Amino acid sequence: xxxxxxLQKITIPQDVTSIGNxxxxxxxxxxxxxxxxDVSFIARxxxxxxxxLTINGYIGTYAETYAKENDFEFIAIDExxxxxxxxxxxxxxxxxxxxxxxxIAGNKNTDGSALIDETNKQLFDCVDxxxxxxxxxxxxxxxxxxxxxxx
Numbered sequence: 001x002x003x004x005x006x007l008q009k010i011t012i013p014q015d016v017t018s019i020g021n022x023x024x025x026x027x028x029x030x031x032x033x034x035x036x037x038d039v040s041f042i043a044r045x046x047x048x049x050x051x052x053l054t055i056n057g058y059i060g061t062y063a064e065t066y067a068k069e070n071d072f073e074f075i076a077i078d079e080x081x082x083x084x085x086x087x088x089x090x091x092x093x094x095x096x097x098x099x100x101x102x103x104i105a106g107n108k109n110t111d112g113s114a115l116i117d118e119t120n121k122q123l124f125d126c127v128d129x130x131x132x133x134x135x136x137x138x139x140x141x142x143x144x145x146x147x148x149x150x151x
Contacts, residue, residue, distance in 0.1 A: 044070070
């Protein structure tokens with residue numbers, strides 16, 4: 001993304017663990033980035049010349065350390081799972097609809113585990129949009145309506 005002046009915000013995917021040298025160098029309009037918990041390395045010059053950047057991440061993670069060490073504003077992502085946040089990225093959008101659909105279709109993580117841990121009551125309750133105790137296409141529809149009404 002180096003030099004991409006149209007880039008204003010980005011969410012780093014959950015499976016990313018490091019951000020390399022000059023990945024966002026000179027992205028002068030980059031205002032906001034969401035960094036997942038598992039990122040354990042960010043190159044010092046990853047965000048060079050990104051002077052209006054705010055780093056969104058989890059308290060106690062490398063994202064917070066990096067932001068503080070490099071004078072970027074850090075905004076903590078609340079640990080509470082948001083209603084409809086199926087992929088747990090802190091944003092409720094069409095990506096959550098797709099993620100929920102993939103889970104219902106039986107897609108798995110690379111380690112063979114379910115995309116959505118249905119044993120995690122807090123997560124389950126946040127994606128069981130119609131509150132019927134199971135995840136189904138009805139929940140996908142309710143999530144789409146929820147997003148439409150709240151954006």
